[in-house]
Each structure stands twice: as C-alpha cells, then as structure tokens.
Amino acid sequence: MAEPLEVDVVVLGAGTAGMAVAAALARGGVSVAVVESGLAGGAAAYWADTPLHALRGPGAVLLAAQSTPGAAQAVTSTLNAAATLARRTDLTGHWQDSAATAVLESAGVALLRGRGRISAARTVSVARLDGASQDLHAALAVVLATGSVPDAPGPAAAAAGPLCWGTRAALSAPALPRRLGVLGAGPNASAVAQAFARLGTGVTVLAPEGLLPGWPGPAVALVGALLRADGVQLWNGVGLAAASLAEGGLVLSLDNGHSLRCDALLVDTVRRPAVHGIGLERLGLVGAPLDGSGLAGGTDWLYCAGDAAADPLADSAAAFSTPWALEQARRTADAILARAGGADAAAVPEALGVQMVFTDPPLAATGMALAAALEAGFSAVESAGTAEADSGQVPAKEAVWGSLVVDADTGLLLGAAFAGSHAGDLAQLAAVGIVGRIPVPTLLLALPPAPSAARLWQQLLRGFGL
Template structure:
C-alpha cells in the first residue's frame, strides 16, 4: 500500500506550523500538518491570547482610575468571574473547531496524532486509538513543535502538583494565595494578573525580576509590584516544596524563610518539545534543542542533516522564543521551501543577513505587566558586551505632554541605545502605562537602520506620547 505523499509535512500545528503550511500551499505545493493536541498551539490556548485576556480588564480599570472624571463613574470591584469568562472565549473554550476549519479552507491536510520522524523525508503518525500510518514528503519535513514549561528539580516540587503557565492561563478559579517561582515574563505577568484579582502573590526569583531588561524599567516594575502588595523574595531559591493533605503548599527557601500558598506556579523557563519526535533516527538527541543554520535547516555536527530536507522553526530552534518571531521564520521558511522545490537555488546568505537582523538585532517584545515594558534590540549591557561603541540616553516619559494627558500622575521612562560608529539606534526600551503601541516605530528604526540624522525629520504628532522620540533625540543631541 502506498503511503500518503505530500510536498511538505509539518509536525506541529501551532502558529509557526500553520504559517509554514499556508505559505507552501500558496506557493503551489501540497502540505500536511500533524498535531497531537489543539490546532493553534500554546499561544492560542495557554499563552499569548488567554493570558493577555486575564490582564486586560485590570489594565483598563487602572487607566480609568487615573482620570478623575472617568474614575468617579466607576463603582465596585473587578468582576473576576467576567474576566475568566472572557478569557475562556479568547481560548475558544479549548476547542479547535475554528482552527481546523481554517486549515481545511487553506488547503492543508490535517493528521491528528503524534508525529515522529521515521526515516528520510518520512513521518509516522500514531493517533489517539494507537493506529499508525506513515507519510512521505517529496521535499521537506518541518519541525514546529515548540516548547513546554520546565519544572526544576527541587525536592518535592513535582509531587506538589505545581501549576505551569498552562494551568495559570486556564484556571477556572482564583486562589487566595499564589507563590510564583521565577521572575521572568510569565512570572511578572501572572503576578500582575492575580494580584488584581485579589490573590496574595509571592514571587521567588533567584536571578531577580526580568534580569535581561534595562535597569530603569526593572526598577519601575519592582516598585509597582510592591505597591500592589506582591511579596518579593529575590536572590534566593526554593530548597524543598511540600503540599500538605490540606492542600496548602509549603516552600522552604535557601535564605531560611518559608512561603505558604494555595498554589505554586513554576515559571523558570522552557524546554524543547523534541523528546518524542524520533530525532534519534537522524542522529540527533531526543530532548535537546534543535540547532539550525540561517536557512533553518536542522544541523547535525555542524552540517545539515543529509539531503538537506529537515527544517525547524519557532521555539524548538531556540533562536527566539516569541510567537511573532516564530511566525516570521515560518513565512520565510515556507517561501524558501517553495523556491527550492521549483528549482531555485536557496540564497541562504541573503536570507541569513535579514534574519540575523530580525532574530537577533531587532527582536521586539512587550511585557504586559503594570507598568507595561516594551523593548526592541540591544540593551546597554548587551551592546557593551558585543563591543559596540555606544551612547545611551533616557527621558522621563511622564514629562511628555501626551503622557500627562493620558493619565494623571503618569509615571514612565524611555531609553535608546545608539551605535556611535554607525549613527543608528540599536536598542529601545520604554516603560509606562499603555506603551506597547510605541514599539513598532522603534522596531522599524532598528531593523531599517535609519540614521539618527534622518530620524530628526520623522516628526511626532503633538500632543501624543510618541513625542518622546523628539525628546530622546534632543537629549542625545546635547553633548555630555
């Protein structure tokens, strides 16, 4: 019996896999996609969309409260049940009928089950009933299986049934006390969300809060969390965790203190979903991140897997663990596979030059805490580490006319990092209420390598918060 054959087979139907499939079909190829969970992946059901839905109501309430007239019209507390219902709607109630219908309309064939690489250009699929079939690819197999929450090996932690980001994003109830292990993006966003729900939140963070961001943004966030009553245990870590018969979780810390909570959320990083992929069949190690070149071909011992047919994109490649970057990789990867299938030579050098900018030099990220933090490019510390001759300037965002109109007592700050030798911006960070929409202007300036001298002619409208760009340029123009 002949195996079903497609031009391209994608393992993983999250945003990355969906985008690869869509691009290759638009390019005239056939595509099959294999998914063992929900079509749409982590972002749709347990990350980007439901978590931001958890955060939005409280952010809107804070914005209203910062205006005297609007604030006077608000009575009562946040309706947590309504927030959770809206969250459920954004997660499509954890059903993927709509996503499945989209795949069908896009001309992509779906196979539900666990996909494993079983040979060159070959994927076996085992469905939920244990039935197996093998699919053949004419041109390429793409691994887009993403990542999962990593649970550290702390004595008693696994047995305490901890939450990961999935449980935090999908919980039907709100605990009275929540302990969060980890001070990264998930940790601070969930601390923001649950503290607004009335939960007593404690963060335990060995490396502090958001250690990779600019210090001025971290300081404002720390002050805000403390003002919300979030208890911070920094520069320490759990040594043991016990969940008692009562359900209470007891966490002993290295500094001799202890934390009691109803639930404990582990937010200490991610691990690749490669342990059950069959990558050992091509000489790779299950459970490891996949190394790729600038064409996103999977490498073994520094060279593409023999035949140059195996690709990886998104989290699993560890280039950038952000949904929008994975989708960016997927679009270019899909077009590259189509070009090669049609006989065109893959110009990895040109692709890699632009991908290096997007995946390394101009990565945008928004942390939807209170206050919001938006950044793109290099921090001062990272630019210095790379040996750039830089000048960094900052400006009080609250002193911008548009910000003072936006909210009474507006507090925020913006900073940019300039490569003095090239005369271009290489980093931008802004912190404050509702700053996320300021970010794309900075992303364009960095990705496009727009000279500082040219940016003077990009005039911000008055009175908007975007006027901070003019103030940063004026500050930069004043020689210290």
C-alpha cells in the same frame, strides 16, 4: 499500518508558526500535511497569549480609568473575577480547536492527529491518536514547528504535587486560588502574578534572582512599584527550601527561614525548543545552525519555525513574541516556495524579534543591549532616560523609560528597550529601524501618536546630541 502519504511538505506542529507556514505554503500551491498531537492553534491560543491578555486586560483598563480624572469617579475599585474568567474561557474557545481546524481545512491542509517523528530524511512516521501508524514522505521539506516546553520544577517545588503549577495550569484554572505563591519572577510569572492580584488573589512572589532578571534596572523598578501597588508581596533574593502539602493547601519553607501558606505554587522555569526525542539525534542534526529562513545546516530539506527555531535545535530559552514567530514562519514558507519553483532561495538575514513582558507597565526590547554591542565590536553608545507626560489621553499620567543603543561610527540603531504603555510599538519601530538601517532621527516620523512616546524619543536623541 496505514498507506504512506506523499505530500510536498510535512509540518510537525499546528501552533502559531506551524499553521502560518502551512497556510502560506498551501496558498502557494504546495501540498501540505500537518501533524499535531494536541490542539490545533497552539499554546498561544489556549495557555499563553490569549488567556493571559484576557486575565490582565480588565485590570489594565481599570487602572487607566482610575488614573484619569473624570473617569476615576465613575468606576468601582474592584474587578469581577468570575466574569473575567468566563471571558477568558470564551476567548480560548473553551479549549476546543474547531476554529483552528476549520482554518486548515479551508486552506486545503491535511491534519493528522498524532505524534510525529523524523525517521529518515524527508520522512515522518506518525503514531496516530486512533492507534494506527502512518509514514509521511515529503518531496520538498519537513518543518519543525513543535513549539517549546518548560523545564521541570526543582525537587523542592515538585513536592507540592498537583498544587505545583506552570503557567499553563495557572492560565486555565477554573477558579482563582485565595493565596498564590510564585517561585521565580521572569516575564510570564510576573504577568500572571499581577493579573491574579488584581482579580483578588493574595500573591507572594519569591524572586531568588530578582524581579525580571536580565531586564534593565530602571524598567524593572517601574514594574516592581506597580506590582507592590497591586498588593503583590515581592521577596527579592529569597528562594524555596521545601514545600509540603498541608490541610487546606501548601506550606512553603523559604531559604531565609520564614514560611508561607498558599493554595497553589506557580513555578517559573525556562522554556526550551521542543525538538528532542523526535528523531534529530539519530540523524545527527541536534545543534545544527539555522539560516535566516530556518533551514538547518547540512540539509536542504529540514526547517525550523517559531519557538523551535530559538537558538537552533539546542538547549536555550525560547522567549520571542508571536509576531516574531509569524515573521519567521513567513520566511520559511517563502524559502520552500522558492525551491519548489526551481530557484535557489535568496539569502535571508536572521529575523529580528521583539521581546515583550506583559506586565503593567509593559516592557519591550529588540536588538542588542550596550554590553552585547560592545562585545560584538561596535563603537556603541547608549542614551537612556525617563519621561513623564500629562497628555489628556488615557492613561492621563504615565512615566515611561527607554534606551537606545547606537553605533557611533555609522549613527545607526543597534538596539532599544522601553517601559510604558507604548513599549511594544516603540520597540517594533526600533526593530524596523535596525533592519532597514534607518537613521534614528528619521524614525521620529513614525512614532505612535502619544505625547509620552514622542517626548521620550526626543529626550533619548538629545542624549546623542541630536
């Protein structure tokens, strides 16, 4: 066994949140060691956000051009799939993490390659990839930034063997399949299905629970219309009964009696915090509540950041955006630095995330929906509607939808959801309004400079008589 390493903080995981926490702590003068068994930089850089945006970006640009008179006459109607895949591979650094490791090195953070497990309070035992083992002792804190993992596919889908894909396999595929089956129509699967269809793959989506379950119906309808326009066959209410390998691909037997041939099957499953099997059970910390900084209840040393903080240490979907992970990581680092300076960390409210669906049109939501607000005891009211603008901008014409949920007693915003090219900006603005308790009309001053966004917000305000 290698000599034990004494540091102030040990971070398990070098993904988006782990790297952000480690860098912030190092800037604050705290010694940090990060343990990572895979690529530094995290799933978002290699198998999620970055490759997804690389694959969907050309299609979004082409759609905007084709919907804009003047530009439409100057563009072709097809994308170059090979060039798109090559750009995807370049943006992921060819799945090498030299850029991320350089960031950690320049910050003075020690990177240990291996699998870490909490063996005692403030102690992490590492099985290093070089075969050695080493204990790390943290004077201040251990931060779990271990990300999330997908549930295993059901037995019917698993029968597809190596042709059963998760989003990781789909977004790193060296070539596009001619035919892609998709089981489940959640945010990730829907975005991948649309991107592949625009690149020339024949895509059939089986949506046993419907398209984008849990999202508002009018927003889902806008996405469904564009998916079909992109050539995606969408079978709502239809599931998979069996899958079998056949010459040249797969045969999918559907629960409506039909069958489908494809070359790969993308299965959309829930992602959950990757916090099991790393020592929490032994310490009795599974299910411990987290405060706004990610500190686990009953401890003064264990923090969770990023997806690991989604429904703390419990079995729950982790589905927040990278900005949320970065904000939560900042709060964790601030709390640890405060303790390092001998001060009690100030009480921090929970971070408010913006959930995104990266389809066209994009969807975004923050805060509480109407039903959740009423259940929480608020005198909540909702204004929802669609607006359309022919703005002279790109895209030239766009239908956008939105919903605002307001507390009728105080006039303050409780939640919001949007569909349209500016959905993310509008939801982020709403999140600022919720956290800052800013009157809804005042938020007009910070709207994105897009006629469709301003028109929609004003229309929603009229629903409240404002």
